[in-house]
Amino acid sequence: MPHFQSHSFRAMGSPCCLHLYADSEQHAQQAAQAVEAEVLRLEQKYSRYRDDSLTAAINQAAKDGASIEVDNETAALLDYAHTAWLQSDGLFDITSGLLRRVWNFRSGKIPTQKEIDLLLPHIGWGKVGWHNPLLNFVHRGMELDFGGYVKEYGADCAAAVAQQQGIQHGLIELGGDIRVIGPHPDGRPWSVGIRHPRTSGQVLAQIALTNGAIASSGDYERCIELNGKRYGHILDPRSGWPVQGLISVSVVANHCLLAGSATTIALLRGDQGTDWLDSLDLPWLAMDQQGNLYGTLQDSVSSADA
Amino acid sequence: MTTTKKRNPLAALTGAALALPAIAQLAHADSAPVKTEVGYRYSQYQEDDLSQSQILIGSPERYDVDNHAFRLVTPLNAQLGLTVDASYETMSGASAYGVAEDAQGEPKLIMTGASIDDRRNDVSASLRHYRDNGSIAVSVGWSDEKDYTAYNAALEAEQSSADRLTTYSGGIGYSSDTIEPVQEAGINRPDSEDKSTINGFAAITRILSASWQVQGGLFAGFNDGYLSDAYKARDIRPDERQSFGAMARSRYFMPDLQAALHADYRYYSDDWGIQSHTLEFAWHQSLTKQLRLVPLLRYYSQSQADFYVDNDSISHTGDQSSDYRLSPFGAIAYGLGLVYEETSWRLTANVERYDSEGDLALESVDRENPMLVSYTLLAVGVDYRF
Numbered sequence: 001m002p003h004f005q006s007h008s009f010r011a012m013g014s015p016c017c018l019h020l021y022a023d024s025e026q027h028a029q030q031a032a033q034a035v036e037a038e039v040l041r042l043e044q045k046y047s048r049y050r051d052d053s054l055t056a057a058i059n060q061a062a063k064d065g066a067s068i069e070v071d072n073e074t075a076a077l078l079d080y081a082h083t084a085w086l087q088s089d090g091l092f093d094i095t096s097g098l099l100r101r102v103w104n105f106r107s108g109k110i111p112t113q114k115e116i117d118l119l120l121p122h123i124g125w126g127k128v129g130w131h132n133p134l135l136n137f138v139h140r141g142m143e144l145d146f147g148g149y150v151k152e153y154g155a156d157c158a159a160a161v162a163q164q165q166g167i168q169h170g171l172i173e174l175g176g177d178i179r180v181i182g183p184h185p186d187g188r189p190w191s192v193g194i195r196h197p198r199t200s201g202q203v204l205a206q207i208a209l210t211n212g213a214i215a216s217s218g219d220y221e222r223c224i225e226l227n228g229k230r231y232g233h234i235l236d237p238r239s240g241w242p243v244q245g246l247i248s249v250s251v252v253a254n255h256c257l258l259a260g261s262a263t264t265i266a267l268l269r270g271d272q273g274t275d276w277l278d279s280l281d282l283p284w285l286a287m288d289q290q291g292n293l294y295g296t297l298q299d300s301v302s303s304a305d306a
Numbered sequence: 307m308t309t310t311k312k313r314n315p316l317a318a319l320t321g322a323a324l325a326l327p328a329i330a331q332l333a334h335a336d337s338a339p340v341k342t343e344v345g346y347r348y349s350q351y352q353e354d355d356l357s358q359s360q361i362l363i364g365s366p367e368r369y370d371v372d373n374h375a376f377r378l379v380t381p382l383n384a385q386l387g388l389t390v391d392a393s394y395e396t397m398s399g400a401s402a403y404g405v406a407e408d409a410q411g412e413p414k415l416i417m418t419g420a421s422i423d424d425r426r427n428d429v430s431a432s433l434r435h436y437r438d439n440g441s442i443a444v445s446v447g448w449s450d451e452k453d454y455t456a457y458n459a460a461l462e463a464e465q466s467s468a469d470r471l472t473t474y475s476g477g478i479g480y481s482s483d484t485i486e487p488v489q490e491a492g493i494n495r496p497d498s499e500d501k502s503t504i505n506g507f508a509a510i511t512r513i514l515s516a517s518w519q520v521q522g523g524l525f526a527g528f529n530d531g532y533l534s535d536a537y538k539a540r541d542i543r544p545d546e547r548q549s550f551g552a553m554a555r556s557r558y559f560m561p562d563l564q565a566a567l568h569a570d571y572r573y574y575s576d577d578w579g580i581q582s583h584t585l586e587f588a589w590h591q592s593l594t595k596q597l598r599l600v601p602l603l604r605y606y607s608q609s610q611a612d613f614y615v616d617n618d619s620i621s622h623t624g625d626q627s628s629d630y631r632l633s634p635f636g637a638i639a640y641g642l643g644l645v646y647e648e649t650s651w652r653l654t655a656n657v658e659r660y661d662s663e664g665d666l667a668l669e670s671v672d673r674e675n676p677m678l679v680s681y682t683l684l685a686v687g688v689d690y691r692f
Contacts, residue, residue, distance in 0.1 A: 002649065003649065023649040023650060024649055072327070073326070073327065076322075076325040076326045076327070077326065079322055079325060080319070080322040080323060080325070080326065082322075083318050083319055083321070083322035084319060084322075086318070087315040087318055087319060153326065153328075153329075156326075156328050156329050157328040159328075160328040160329075161328075166341070186559070186566070186590075187519075187557070188517065188559045188561075189513050189519075206515075208471065208513050208514075208515050209471075210471075210513060211466070254320070254439065255320075255323055255329050257323050257326070257329065258316070258319055258320060258323055261319060262316075262319070276315075279314075279315060280315060280316045281316060282316065283471070300515075
């Protein structure tokens, strides 16, 4: 019987947990360390909070209106961001992180329209010159943020490292983004709970997964509540304001990166989010502000909410 | 930079994601074997001797088979896995030459006088290629006995949906067999006969919840050539046989009990007039982290072939056979399996008892075939991964 081990750590601003079946305790530890190192590598490379990160170097160039050449992995991530930008009609935009300067979800303060208007001219992926491998910032004062998808990509990388380490059964959880590497050794799928967006500590649905990934997002993660209105952390790059519409979206896909961007784009599309999810042909579950449920995974919803 | 706007959004995003090294690796490393596994299994199959009252002429001793099976599963690269199976089998015993009525009109067996001794060698190899969410396998095999040679080849594919909750599988196989019966003075047997078989299947497996998985499938087969038994006095069967069937499987896990219930049903029907039903339940109970106990119960019932005869009277004309496998009967099998699993090795042991009788059939059987078997199967095995 394989040895089972759970390993927790903190990275990318989130609690992370690895659940691995390995040949022995030593094998499990070795694999967990390698996986953690991979996640920390990505954090170090793409964190916007670290001065020594690649993101910091890119943003220095962005600030100066200069050019910078990037490595293959970053180039592929930028190509991916470009595709997501096109597919979302410009809603998925890695230049919109600039809005965080005025939207501080810890402060509980709503920015003024004037503050937002000052930033909007510096937002828009279309204003960045991207000619692999060269990033060219013709427009000064912009900023790139990989935070919108690097954690999901990290879950896929973590799974790849775990497989290289000989792990065939396991689950990787990076702050709510989940990637499964094969079922339990006896063939049972993993049962993944989706958080209820309004009732803290309650599970909205249980999803069975033997492989692939599930990503969930919603306005419950970070938000400001003011005068009975909720301002979620998903910001529309065109208006600079939080999107309204769906309050929780979960998508199941082959890769966590796909599940994550499908989730984010659905939230960004507001009331049209469910149409976008339908068009993807992936399993999904969403809840709107009135508490109505949508999606192909409704069978998995806990009975109290059905 | 390619313009991907007009494409299907999922295809566009997947295409972009696959350019990322970690994702490209995961896309095909899905379930190719990462370790080499070798296994050995010894099994002993022993048919109960016949009672003297069932025999008109000959020995009451029936078949005993000893089988040694070897298996190797090894990765060739990240996307390719090789499986090689080889087995060596020795058989001894007597078989029925025919069925005749005794003075009271009861069917009685005429057994072959001498004990049959034979050995069988069997080798097969399969190459499986793993790719996004699925795999495709080709296999070839060869089997050889003193009087029998068979070559076979098969193609199989499996594909899971994006969420991995649904798996579609299917396959086709072909076998070409030649029988060259051992000749005996005074008995008229063919020198050499051929037959070929084509079969196919399609199945869908669906994970319904964290604890429940079901599978449904259809299968079909077509035999062409010499399908009779060359060793029987009067055995004349059609030279074609078309079969069709359906099956359903359920795997239900009970985490609280550390157990799983496997329930399988299979329906078979062919144009010889045989219809059969098989129902099997197995309870997989984990006792400790290493030890698992698996009791099982199986029921089987079949109707007779249209040309089945309960004795080999010369008064019958046209297709006819008194083979017990074409007779109406039912059977019950019960067994116990034991699996002891450590990190790099596994021990298995199984015992199964099988009894077939006319009275166990779903339909009533007037005259039971005297050759119906009852057997005991014992098997032990060891597997090692490295």
